[in-house]
Amino acid sequence: MSKKRDQLVETALELFSQHGYHATGIDKILEAAGVAKMTMYKHFRSKEELILAALRLRDERWRNQFMRSVEQQAKDPRGRLMAIFDLLGQWFASADFCGCLFINASAEFGDLADPIHAASAEHKRLVMKYVRDLAEQAGAPEPGVLAEQITLLMEGAIVHTQICGHDNKACAALAAKRAAKVLIDHALAAAVR
Amino acid sequence: MSKKRDQLVETALELFSQHGYHATGIDKILEAAGVAKMTMYKHFRSKEELILAALRLRDERWRNQFMRSVEQQAKDPRGRLMAIFDLLGQWFASADFCGCLFINASAEFGDLADPIHAASAEHKRLVMKYVRDLAEQAGAPEPGVLAEQITLLMEGAIVHTQICGHDNKACAALAAKRAAKVLIDHALAAAVR
């Protein structure tokens, strides 16, 4: 489509990740992207729309990479559920880890009716649905419950790492993985019975 | 101490909870608290110091109430670990639930060196230490590991509820509780062996 538009969304994504949404002014994004202000307002009606566009891009990219990595890391559903936490560990260890953009967005835009908050909720819903599908394939008798438990561990690990730092190499991811193993084994053992 | 100072911190706490830190201007706080601007700047050098004071108050109150409730809800350490999630459920169901102020602060002030971020990290450290003590009393062979797992579930439940809403009565708290039960039983079973 438009090259300038892509540059804008890309730059916005980076700056929002690093400094948050309110703290990142339009002018900073424009300067970093090398785009004139009027060009931006041709593409986006407001800052809110730019945020939403950035979140859409992030959601698409993150989920695609997440699902692709999970599926190439293990072939069986149970292994894939476990692989989730290895991927989190890699993510946490990356230099540009700034936490989850959607969790951060929900923190800044707390109103449930806010479109930005709604976009975050939708992202989490989609991630959880994917985990649920894996749990179902693995034969969990209550895939929804297992998926929610695993999702809680994921979100907890993300937040904990963001707050307490990721010096201790993916510590939270390891703890989450151990916990997930117990929960998965427990759920699948109940299935066999 | 100073009545006006207390009003300021109290009001700041409420507004920061509802609208976030950057989005809440000094003027809004002053108006809501019924305090003049110069009075505030007599007590606090800057907005950052007001935020830190609000977080200190919150940390003290939240942890005190949390520990008191946990300890009166159950007498044995294992029951207390489980009781954590009943308390979370009550918290989530309260009308003024806005997520965890410290998680939200870390989202807005992402820099680990930021004093506000550091205050959040310290709060989480203290909460986890308390959980660790409970795990130790319960006889967990690796109390640090169990504490981290439980903490991850707590933070996950908080974030998930904030993002996805708490209509479905403390749903995330229930899922977390079920997961915690499995993890605790697993840890303590290993201890007996």
Added chain:
DNA sequence: CAACAACTATACAGATCTGTCTATTCTAGT
């Protein structure tokens, strides 16, 4: 070349933000 769309630079409006200054009033302790 001509025409049309995309983009740019720059100034601007109007609001809001943090923090300062001054001059006045309230209030509590001796």
Added chain:
DNA sequence: ACTAGAATAGACAGATCTGTATAGTTGTTG
């Protein structure tokens, strides 16, 4: 009742924010 400290209102500076308006510059395509 007097005085010192606390709090007040309100204006102000200077920065920054979102969004608009204008006029000029590219670049592509027929």
